[in-house]
Amino acid sequence: MNDTQRFQVHLTGMIDILSNHLYNEKDVYIRELLQNANDALTARRNYHEDFKPYIHVSLTESGDSPPTIIFEDNGIGLTEEEVHQFLATIANSSKGEKTFGDTNSDFIGRFGIGLLSCFIVSDEIVMVSTSAKNNETIEWRGKADGTYEIRKLEGKTFTPGTKVYIRRKEKLNLPGDCFEISTLRQTLKKYGACLEPNIILAYNGFEEEINRWSHQFANKSLLHQMSSTDILAFGSEILGMDYQDYFFIENKTGRTYGIAYIVPHTIHMNAKKSNAVFLNRMFVTKESQHLLPDWALFIHCILWTDELSPIASREDFYQNDALEQVRESLGIAIKKNIIDLPDVTLSKLMHIHYLGFKALASQDDDFLSFIYPYLPMRTLNGEQSLQTILKTDETVYYTDTVDAFRQIQDIARAKQMNLINGGYTYDIYILNKLSLLLSNHQLRLIDPLEMTDTLKKLNSEEEELFVQIINEINQKMNDFKVNVELRRFEPNHLPTLFIHSHQSQEDRELERIAESSNSLFSDLLMSLQPQEPARPILYLNWNNVLIQNILTSDKTAEQLCVIVQILYIQALLLGHYPLKNNELEMMNQNLLYLLKLV
Incomplete structure (x- = not known):
């Protein structure tokens, strides 16, 4: 007969998992206490009780004793049975079944490990709770070694609610812990800014209401009535940046909504998104990366939702169908709001964030x-x-690369063409789409090779005069896999035109990489080249005075070849093409040759 055994949980090891592996934020115990208090208040409200909810937090210090944080709420409280069930059993939550895909919960916490996070900073947790169900008061003392004690408190009447005491560990080594009043205040504001119950912080006889101003922003109907000054100030407080413009967004269910602040400066496309998200009014994250479309970098959002499921650490959300639907719906809402922006705001936005658009x-x-x-x-x-x-024109031409634009910009300007450089990020996709969408304009992609058709050939007499020297130059240039031709074209001040097709550029880059690779890889790369690689063409402009003087001078064929080779190197450098080894060698030799002539 097999005996049924139960797993044993090592609480110290569990605390290590919570502090070092599950939670990224080390102040998470404050969030868990706020969360439990808020959920207790929600439960009492659901219990049909009429009361004024509050959460009271105090920090007490006494001589040499470690400081103590006391969390108090007037929520539903726990019975003795519930204390045994929910505090002594790890991962058993008082919020009901843990159906993680469920998006219809009024409660924030559902994992049943929240109170244990207090052991990160305290060796003992003391909880005194009075249940609204039976008015019994229970004291629970839990220790980090895994033991706990329970006793009933009798002889005194307590109102429903719960008090939790956590005393700082003697040798706590946790930078920025919340046992210092300014850190505690800041942490309560971070997590509880939008919670509905009043959160009171008490210290040294003084009290302040943490969320008096900020909690109203989570109320959708109030949010739309608030002044722009308050909304911009709220964005600055939550997101830590000063904004000038904003618009409201909401998904189609209405259960995820908020404020989209327009970022007042240029954002890098790989920058982390800065979007603060509250689940059931409790702060979850300020760096949500998946709730908005990737292109929405030009806005920072503060969002409230009750339809998404948090991961175990409650520092982000499950990437499931619900999140995907919310993201898609918010994307539609953002686009609609952009369309509705005033022209002045849209133009300003476009100037800063054109890449995102x-x-x-x-x-x-x-x-x-x-x-x-x-x-x-x-x-x-x-x-x-x-x-x-x-x-300006009915026909607008565009290139598909920056290099193609560089090759033809001078000759296109001479012909007064309307030419767009389509080689920058996203431009070619946009221009290709617009060429199909716009019926009243002709947008046409132009290849540099097309421009060669507009170059005028020399007349027969001129052709015959220079055919021999051009042939000799081409023989010399054969080692560099470039052809040289003589043409007439505008502008006259341009001595050469270097036309480099996509294929010839690819072939050239393969050769250049092969030169710096080992023999095996070099042979492999060269095998990828076609047997007859495409060749770029260096056009010499017969309309140019320099070219005329060169070709009609009494220079020898060798000297003319040197000059043309220098013009070729110049064309490569102006086009930002890295030189191959044989081109570098040729440039150096030609410079030495010219020095000898001086």
Whole structure:
């Protein structure tokens, strides 16, 4: 016959898990005490009692004795049976069944390990509780070694509620513990700012109400009636930043709502999100990373919810279907509010946070259709809004890379083309989409190779005059896998035009990487190249005085080749292309050659 045995729990080890592994915040015991007090008040309210709820916190110091924090509430209290059931049994909560996916709880805590967190800072927890159910008063003393004592207090009438005493450990080594009044005050404000019951802090005979002003912001109907001055001040207090603009957001269920503050400075796309979230009015986190869409970096939010499930540490939320639905719904709400912003506010917002808006516009066609006139783009005339760009010409050209823009910008300017540099983050996606969405404008992607069709060939006499020297130059340039051609083009002051296709750039980069790799990897890279790699073209401008003087001078073929090679190196450097080994060697040799001629 098999004997049924029970697991034994080592409480000291459990405390280590709580303090060093489960909770990131070391002041979590204050949150747990606030949470338990608030839930007790909720339970008494559900018990249909008419009373004025409060939470009273005091810090007492007596001579050389360690300081003591006393938490008191006038909630429902615990019976003796409930004390045995919920305080002596780890992970058994008085808030009912722990269905973690459930989003319909009025209670904050549901894991049944909250009070144990006090052992992080205290060797003994004393709790005196009077139950509203039977008016019995029970004293419970729990020790960090896993033992506890219970006794009934008789002979005196107590009102319903609970008092918890935690005395600081003699040798506590926890920086920033809450047994110092300013830290305790700050921690109570952090966790309890939006709790509905009055939170009173007492010290040295003085009392202050911690949440007198801040608790009203969690009331949705009151929130919309508050002044902008108060709302901006609240954002500054909770999020630690001064804001100038905000709007309200709410998901479709109405159970997650709050304030979206517009960040007054540019945010890096990889920056951590700063969003404070309260669950049933209790602070959960100020760094929620998953509750808003990734593109919503231009706002910091304070949100209240009662429909999400906290993880065990209650410092974040489960990433489940409920959270995904809330995130999607809040994203829709943010977009709607952006659309409704005044033009002045929207323009200011766009100036600071254009990258976040471009990220959103690249994913959402409907939003793009609204926001595109305000989006800034780089053009031949500097940065301009799309609204300004599209007013100037019916046809607007754009490149897909910064390099392609650099290659043709001079010749495009000479032809008075309206050209956008589409090589910056998100721009090519936006421009490609707009080319399909806008029926009254023609947005056209242009390849640098297309521009070569506009270059004029020399007449037959000129062609015959220079064909031999151009052929000799090309033979010399063959080692560098570049072709040289003579053309006429504007602007006249431009001596050369270097056209480098996507394929020729890829081939060049493969060769450059292969040069700095070992022989095995180098051979592997070179095997990826086509047998006939695409070649860039260096166009010499016959309209340019320098080119005319060079080609009509009495220079030898060797000297002309040296000059053209120098022009080629110049074109590479102006285009920000790293030089290959043979190009560096050629540049050095040509400089030495020129020095000998001087």
